[in-house]
Amino acid sequence: MKQVIFLGAPGSGKGTQAKLLVADCGFNHLSTGDLLRAEVAKESELGLKVKNIMENGELVGDDIVLELLKINCDLTGSQYLFDGFPRNLAQAKALDELVLGGTESVAVYLDLDLDVLLERLVNRRTCGDCGAIYNLVHSAPKVAGTCDKCGGSNLLHRDDDKALAVSKRLAVFKNTITPVLEYYEQKGNLRRIDASQNMDQVLVQMKETLGC
Numbered sequence: 001m002k003q004v005i006f007l008g009a010p011g012s013g014k015g016t017q018a019k020l021l022v023a024d025c026g027f028n029h030l031s032t033g034d035l036l037r038a039e040v041a042k043e044s045e046l047g048l049k050v051k052n053i054m055e056n057g058e059l060v061g062d063d064i065v066l067e068l069l070k071i072n073c074d075l076t077g078s079q080y081l082f083d084g085f086p087r088n089l090a091q092a093k094a095l096d097e098l099v100l101g102g103t104e105s106v107a108v109y110l111d112l113d114l115d116v117l118l119e120r121l122v123n124r125r126t127c128g129d130c131g132a133i134y135n136l137v138h139s140a141p142k143v144a145g146t147c148d149k150c151g152g153s154n155l156l157h158r159d160d161d162k163a164l165a166v167s168k169r170l171a172v173f174k175n176t177i178t179p180v181l182e183y184y185e186q187k188g189n190l191r192r193i194d195a196s197q198n199m200d201q202v203l204v205q206m207k208e209t210l211g212c
């Protein structure tokens with residue numbers, strides 16, 4: 001039973017694939033964003049600390065995220081999908097040392113060219129009413145400007161998805177993920193998945209790779 005470290009750029013389809021894998025293969029999804037929000041909601045000592053940091057507009061430090069991961073996973077009995085962590089080499093090493101220990105793990109990377117990611121992200125529109133996501137090229141709403149799911153006409157081009165912001169975000173991603181991929185490659189536990197295929201094909205390849 002291997003623990004899965006799930007890696008992929010914004011726009012690579014990582015969020016969708018994580019949901020499908022959890023539904024089909026029974027992984028426990030460890031999304032660091034969700035863990036942080038849940039801890040804040042619990043109003044635990046750690047949660048209050050996190051709340052304070054977020055309210056000050058600061059980033060939650062690695063020590064806190066690692067602590068959260070540790071208290072939320074029991075590696076002896078379950079298989080986890082680590083999503084959102086690590087984002088850089090220091091975090092990858094800390095995850096191995098402090099959380100995974102000697103447990104067998106595999107890092108799965110949804111591999112996609114940066115220019116394809118750029119094109120996907122700048123064409124993304126988000127429904128301001130129900131959160132549905134569209135791509136004007138690949139999955140446009142049936143009626144232009146109207147949400148298929150809720151019928152709302154509030155399709156937004158988020159600032160995060162505008163060309164300059166996307167280019168910057170992807171450049172940062174590439175610079176930080178490259179050493180992470182090299183690290184797992186050297187350990188012999190990196191698996192690359194061709195994320196330019198459609199959603200179903202990617203899922204099939206993921207399942208083959210993970211044996212589930």
Ligand SMILES: [Zn+2]
Nearest residue numbers: 127130147150
């Ligand atoms: Zn909608």
